[in-house]
Amino acid sequence: MNGPDSSSPSPASGSGTRRRSDDTRDAILAAARERFAAEGYERATIRAIAKDAAIDPSMVMRYYGNKEGLFAAAVAVDLAMPDLGPLPRQDVGRVLVTHFLGMWEENEVLTALLRVGATNQAGAERMQGIFRDQVMPIARQVCPDPEQVPARAALTATQLLGLALTRYVLRFPPVVALAREEVVAWLAPTVQRYLTAPSP
Amino acid sequence: MNGPDSSSPSPASGSGTRRRSDDTRDAILAAARERFAAEGYERATIRAIAKDAAIDPSMVMRYYGNKEGLFAAAVAVDLAMPDLGPLPRQDVGRVLVTHFLGMWEENEVLTALLRVGATNQAGAERMQGIFRDQVMPIARQVCPDPEQVPARAALTATQLLGLALTRYVLRFPPVVALAREEVVAWLAPTVQRYLTAPSP
DNA sequence: GATGTTTGCCAACGCTTGTTGACGAACTTA
DNA sequence: TAAGTTCGTCAACAAGCGTTGGCAAACATC
Incomplete structure (x- = not known):
């Protein structure tokens, strides 16, 4: 038999001998x-x-x-979200924005996913899954009211994905020109507020 | 002669007779x-x-x-940006977010442009032009320091385009679920801060 | 009514796309 | 060494793409 080899034996994973191909x-x-x-x-x-x-x-x-x-x-994305539990509440914004920036700049998979998600239904659903499985859980760690978790995580996503879009996909010059510390300084309070501040 | 008719006589514009085609x-x-x-x-x-x-x-x-x-x-986009001159400074965030939401929901051209801009170079450049010619000027009306205008307009763009991306293109359920007033209530302070607050 | 223009359809072109199957070389196992 | 599996190349396919040029009907102008 010579099928599409759907049972990929996870080559990089430690166990299993590495195949010739x-x-x-x-x-x-x-x-x-x-x-x-x-x-x-x-x-x-x-x-x-x-x-x-x-x-x-x-x-x-x-x-x-x-x-x-x-x-x-x-595109198999693991955002490697940090544990926000043992963190002072007022630091979550800065930590998240910093982590997000680092992730995005060392990993072209994220840009690929965003570009594809904008025109491809499967890509958009993949992004929804990542948001649901990897972003919402960490929002649950810091949100005051559990019922507001989806909305607050969603707001955070609008800001962070908007940064990725304009900086890494559309490449707006003034967004590209911002230093990483500037981005963190400006965006951290926004994310902080979306996740932890009382409803407006 | 029968060229591609590049001299389109602006049919919708008042003057000029309307052609049969x-x-x-x-x-x-x-x-x-x-x-x-x-x-x-x-x-x-x-x-x-x-x-x-x-x-x-x-x-x-x-x-x-x-x-x-x-x-x-x-895709010929006119954002019809409001004049921020005669406006109390503390209202610019709310006015801009409200205007942006209305524009985006009544005009599918904006979604078209964002979708195309994500994969097409010409589309991305078109968006850069709109940002430069229509967004930066209104930032110039309210920014304290003229030198910071590009950066502050850029930050505003990250938030607003991130909202459009997650709400109208990727259609994240919790973002779609937000009522317009909720979006305004949450995002207005962010935009307000990006445009008018002192540098962090 | 004759002449020239505009509007539209049709058929076809050259090209690129994802995808398939046959076949030889390289390697593994006995 | 012999048999079987894996790896890779080659040539081709059906379909879809943007694009072109010719031709007939509708219309405008004189």
């Missing part, structure tokens, strides 16, 4: 991430990704089934 | 706006737009030259 698989994923981040879903063609990875386009199909499967495999 | 032109633009807003640049095909407008695809080419020309003609 895993270098190729990794090269494909790296190229895919780069293309998706730079051009979005439709314009990142399988042929271009294969060329970047220096292999034949049909290999992409064999290892990831189809383009959708490649995208799903390429 | 202007209904077709308008139908094309309306269909294009809808498709671009719903699917982004690449997936909004000329064939689909023509079908929506109930005409032949070749008509689109004759009237707008090519797909790029169609996009340029379809």
Whole structure:
């Protein structure tokens, strides 16, 4: 049998011997991430990704089934959210904005996901899932009223994703020009207020 | 001669007789706006737009030259920014957020532009132009220090575009669920601070 | 009524896309 | 060494794309 190899044996994970083709698989994923981040879903063609990875386009199909499967495999996001429990309440804004900026600048997957999410339904749903599973839980740690958690997490998302959009996707010059500390100094109070301040 | 008719005689403008084909032109633009807003640049095909407008695809080419020309003609954005001069300083945040929300909900062109801007270079540059020509000037009316105008306008853009992104493009459920008054109540102080508060 | 222009449809072009299947080389196992 | 599996290339496909040019009907002008 020679299917699309949907049972990927987690090559990077410690256990399991590394297969001979895993270098190729990794090269494909790296190229895919780069293309998706730079051009979005439709314009990142399988042929271009294969060329970047220096292999034949049909290999992409064999290892990831189809383009959708490649995208799903390429963008696996772990925001690695910090634990806000043992933190002074007044620091959560600064810590979150700092963490968010760091994450975004070292990880092109996030830009890829945002670019794709803007035009692709599957991409948008993926982002919704990340928000629900990784952002809302940490909001639950600091929100005064549990009932307000979704709304407060949502407000935080508007500010942080708006920063990512204008800085890393649209690249508005004055947003790009801001130093990281400036961004933190301005945005931290906003996030702080959305998460912890009493309702207006 | 029978060129792409680049000298469009502004049919809707009061002066100038309305040509026989202007209904077709308008139908094309309306269909294009809808498709671009719903699917982004690449997936909004000329064939689909023509079908929506109930005409032949070749008509689109004759009237707008090519797909790029169609996009340029379809998304002409006027934010109709209010004059902040005769306004109490403490009201600018609320007025701007309210205006922004209204604009965005009655005008699908804005969603089209944001969706396209995320994957298309021309779209991103168009957004930069709107920010530069329509947003920065009104920031200039209320900013204390002229030198800080770009940065403060940029911060405002991160918040407002982040709201548009999560509410109208990605459609995060908790953001969609917010009532307009809630959005204004939460975001107005943020915008107010970005534009008028002393630097942090 | 004849002439020229405008409006629209039709058929086709060249190209790119995702995707498939056959086949040889490289490697593994016995 | 022999058999079987894995890895990779090549050539091709069907479909869809933006785009083009020709031609017929509708209209305007004289």
